[in-house]
Amino acid sequence: MSAFTIADVYALQIIDSRGDPTVEVVVVTEGGGVGRAATPAGASRGRYEAVELRDGGRSWGGRGVSRAVENVNKFIAPAIKGLESNMYRVVDRKLLELDGTPNKSRLGANALTAVSLANVKAAADTLGVPLFQFLGGFKARLLPIPLMNLINGGAHAGNELTFQEFMVVPVGADKFSEALRMAVEVYKELRKYLKEKYGPSAINVGDEGGYAPPMKFVREALDALVNSIRRAGYSEGTDIYLALDAAASQFYDEGKNVYRVDGKELSSEDLLEYYRELVDQYPVKIIEDPFNEEAFQEFTKLRSYVKGQVLIIGDDLTVTNINRIKKAVSTDSIDGSIIKVNQVGTISESEECIEYLLNSGKKAIISHRSGDTEDNVIAHIAVAYGVGLIKTGAPARGERTSKYNELLRIEYWLGDEALYAGKLKLL
Numbered sequence: 001m002s003a004f005t006i007a008d009v010y011a012l013q014i015i016d017s018r019g020d021p022t023v024e025v026v027v028v029t030e031g032g033g034v035g036r037a038a039t040p041a042g043a044s045r046g047r048y049e050a051v052e053l054r055d056g057g058r059s060w061g062g063r064g065v066s067r068a069v070e071n072v073n074k075f076i077a078p079a080i081k082g083l084e085s086n087m088y089r090v091v092d093r094k095l096l097e098l099d100g101t102p103n104k105s106r107l108g109a110n111a112l113t114a115v116s117l118a119n120v121k122a123a124a125d126t127l128g129v130p131l132f133q134f135l136g137g138f139k140a141r142l143l144p145i146p147l148m149n150l151i152n153g154g155a156h157a158g159n160e161l162t163f164q165e166f167m168v169v170p171v172g173a174d175k176f177s178e179a180l181r182m183a184v185e186v187y188k189e190l191r192k193y194l195k196e197k198y199g200p201s202a203i204n205v206g207d208e209g210g211y212a213p214p215m216k217f218v219r220e221a222l223d224a225l226v227n228s229i230r231r232a233g234y235s236e237g238t239d240i241y242l243a244l245d246a247a248a249s250q251f252y253d254e255g256k257n258v259y260r261v262d263g264k265e266l267s268s269e270d271l272l273e274y275y276r277e278l279v280d281q282y283p284v285k286i287i288e289d290p291f292n293e294e295a296f297q298e299f300t301k302l303r304s305y306v307k308g309q310v311l312i313i314g315d316d317l318t319v320t321n322i323n324r325i326k327k328a329v330s331t332d333s334i335d336g337s338i339i340k341v342n343q344v345g346t347i348s349e350s351e352e353c354i355e356y357l358l359n360s361g362k363k364a365i366i367s368h369r370s371g372d373t374e375d376n377v378i379a380h381i382a383v384a385y386g387v388g389l390i391k392t393g394a395p396a397r398g399e400r401t402s403k404y405n406e407l408l409r410i411e412y413w414l415g416d417e418a419l420y421a422g423k424l425k426l427l
């Protein structure tokens with residue numbers, strides 16, 4: 001037994017930012033370290049994500065997670081008590097062994113995620129260091145570029161915008177805190193612009209805190225961002241880039257093999273041409289999930305069209321799954337992948353994906369989910385592995401600001417050691 005030995009583990013049901021139940025876990029070590037973590041939830045989930053256990057039935061509209069909570073309290077807790085929390089790969093392996101399925105369908109990836117993350121937090125607390133230093137060591141000092149989602153569409157908003165996320169990417173700053181300020185200034189200008197052009201209801205926000213204006217066309221959203229960047233006194237394409245998450249599986253009609261974009265039906269070839277025009281006309285630097293989650297070949301084609309000028313990123317395509325990431329890399333389909341711990345279920349599997357991507361010269365973008373909690377763990381994960389990129393929504397709603405504020409604290413703690421990824425010309 002050591003100070004790191006897991007002494008207690010328990011789970012309870014809390015609610016996420018959409019009011020849906022989710023799993024929260026507390027891990028306590030013999031040395032008095034405490035770790036608490038909650039699992040987020042997606043709305044535009046990839047088909048190949050690990051299984052999220054929901055109760056079904058009438059209460060909570062079927063969204064309850066009491067089975068996942070019970071799995072932690074009944075099966076996981078007794079099995080990991082006595083293990084060493086700092087040997088988190090061993091703890092995670094035990095979780096995979098207990099579950100025994102390839103997609104975590106027995107215990108639920110929502111149960112596993114909260115346990116795995118609470119465990120590393122408890123280990124860090126036992127050691128008396130912040131989580132980013134426990135996972136990344138004292139070398140960890142790179143603050144990420146925030147891909148800040150200012151306009152919400154798709155499954156995250158009650159409007160007609162085809163694409164899910166319209167982001168600004170503030171690269172032209174010396175510090176993370178300056179980059180955050182730049183993006184916030186654009187957010188404020190955007191609010192004025194939308195109100196002037198579309199009326200007061202245009203400034204209501206969607207699931208990730210970005211505005212959800214009554215727009216019909218993707219270009220309207222891009223125009224709004226470019227205008228707001230200028231009004232805030234910045235230059236698009238030098239100070240601030242744009243990024244898109246098309247989340248194309250959401251507007252793909254499998255039966256007809258067409259994509260429904262801006263009220264029209266487009267073939268894969270048409271959609272490719274559409275992206276080509278967009279990146280010619282706007283300073284878009286990143287496109288996530290441009291095609292559906294099976295379309296490795298189309299991703300590859302788009303990459304060769306944009307010739308490294310635009311980064312093509314997988315999310316529903318890659319689902320933080322090492323086999324799918326390896327396939328996407330070997331088929332030249334991606335420049336990088338989104339990393340969401342709950343798509344796979346454990347921090348060590350996520351770490352394997354991050355390390356594989358970085359060793360392959362690819363990007364890893366640490367990401368929240370559209371249904372999230374005040375848990376700020378992804379701020380620590382982004383700094384720990386020095387990935388330099390994070391997606392955590394608009395500077396609004398507590399579940400989004402909790403991550404930004406933790407990054408501000410990390411920058412403060414690091415003091416002169418802190419480095420901002422935008423300064424490294426990472427993009």
Ligand code: PGA
Pocket residue numbers: 041042043044045046164245247315338367368369370371
């Ligand atoms: P989700 O969306 O959390 O609803 O899956 C986020 C994303 O697609 O990046």
Ligand code: ZN
Pocket residue numbers: 245247288289315316338
């Ligand atoms: Zn996505």
